[in-house]
Amino acid sequence: MTLLNFRVPPLPEYIHSGMTHAPIGAGHPNRINIGIFDLLVVRRGQLDVTENGRPYEIKPGMFLILRPDTHHYGTRGCVVDTDYYWLHFQTSGEWSADESGTLLRKEEITELKAMTPNYFTIKIPLFGTLPQPAKALELLAALSSLAQHGHQPKSLWRQQVVFQELIEQLAAALDTPAASPSSACAEKAAAYLRQHYREDFKAQRLGDSINFHPVYIARCMQKEFGCSPVEYLQRYRIEQAKMLLLQTDMSISRVAEEVGFNHAAYFTSSFAKIEGISPRQYRQRFFMK
Numbered sequence: 538m539t540l541l542n543f544r545v546p547p548l549p550e551y552i553h554s555g556m557t558h559a560p561i562g563a564g565h566p567n568r569i570n571i572g573i574f575d576l577l578v579v580r581r582g583q584l585d586v587t588e589n590g591r592p593y594e595i596k597p598g599m600f601l602i603l604r605p606d607t608h609h610y611g612t613r614g615c616v617v618d619t620d621y622y623w624l625h626f627q628t629s630g631e632w633s634a635d636e637s638g639t640l641l642r643k644e645e646i647t648e649l650k651a652m653t654p655n656y657f658t659i660k661i662p663l664f665g666t667l668p669q670p671a672k673a674l675e676l677l678a679a680l681s682s683l684a685q686h687g688h689q690p691k692s693l694w695r696q697q698v699v700f701q702e703l704i705e706q707l708a709a710a711l712d713t714p715a716a717s718p719s720s721a722c723a724e725k726a727a728a729y730l731r732q733h734y735r736e737d738f739k740a741q742r743l744g745d746s747i748n749f750h751p752v753y754i755a756r757c758m759q760k761e762f763g764c765s766p767v768e769y770l771q772r773y774r775i776e777q778a779k780m781l782l783l784q785t786d787m788s789i790s791r792v793a794e795e796v797g798f799n800h801a802a803y804f805t806s807s808f809a810k811i812e813g814i815s816p817r818q819y820r821q822r823f824f825m826k
Contacts, residue, residue: 539663540711541574541602544631546654549574551700554624554680559584561618564611573627575603576707578667580674582619585612595621598670600707602663604634622677626700634663665710671728676703679780691783722747723761726754730770734777735797738770774798775811782820789816 543549552573565577565586577584577595584595588609595601603609605627667673676699683696725747730738740751743766747754758766774796781792793804808816 538665539634541604541661541663542633542635543628543659543661545657545659547628547630548697548701549626549628549659549704551680551696552625552627553684554622554677555684556580556620556622556677556681559615559619559621561616562614563619564614565609567610569608570606571603572605573625574605575609576622576624576626577601577603578622578624578673578677580620580622582615582617582621584615584619584621586610587612593664595664599666600664600673600710602661602707604663622674622681624677624680624700624703659704659708660711661704661707662710665707667706668709669706669724671731673703673706675731676706682780683784695780695783719757720761722749722754722757725749726758726766727762727769730766731773734770734773735795737797737799738767740766770797771807772811775808778804778808778816779812779819782816792816 578600744751777796790801793801798804
């Protein structure tokens with residue numbers, strides 16, 4: 538397995554991203570030495586890409602990172618309609634691509650002193666399967682949404698934060714153990730809640746949707762995430778609300794409605810309980826001069 542090894546700090550830096558619909562017959566561009574990393578994640582269909590003579594078949598839930606110093610091109614046109622995310626990023630630090638997963642030399646590590654940063658290496662597979670496909674796709678969709686406000690400092694900051702979370706997802710593909718029944722149940726429940734967060738929560742509806750008893754679901758989510766399904770849903774709604782507060786000028790009551798709260802007062806109290814400040818204060822904090 539080929540690994541990309543990034544010396545950190547500095548962290549890899551997000552540039553921009555988007556979604557491409559490739560109809561039958563379309564393929565990836567033919568490019569050489571583009572100078573940046575190009576992450577490809579297939580949501581639907583299949584993308585066939587060759588890099589430095591090695592062909593890759595990227596299927597749904599899989600990813601490929603194209604290097605900045607190689608030649609890559611579409612191996613063939615798409616045989617089915619394909620939707621895929623692309624994301625460009627770079628690093629101003631050291632990096633390598635090999636099968637050993639090493640980057641820092643032993644003498645470099647021993648020379649680090651107390652008042653210098655704690656350098657370490659992030660290892661990411663060049664090609665692989667996403668450990669949490671639904672979560673990774675949500676992060677990519679969030680980046681596409683944030684890109685609409687890309688020149689605003691608050692949005693640029695949020696893009697980097699979301700990108701770092703995506704990098705963690707990719708790195709986790711190296712050592713993801715076989716999912717236990719408990720973690721599989723919890724992840725299915727979490728994915729359902731993220732997808733239906735605007736709807737009223739019904740424990741039985743959740744259970745019917747993923748074919749587990751509501752009591753078992755609650756037990757699994759408590760074990761895996763340290764919270765109940767209702768608590769998980771509320772935290773996720775608050776995260777979505779934070780994005781709306783930063784990206785739009787919607788009223789607080791409209792934001793509350795958009796993320797699934799029936800009453801603005803309850804939304805405000807829930808937000809303050811989790812974030813420590815009110816939604817209005819949160820928004821004002823990013824608009825202060």
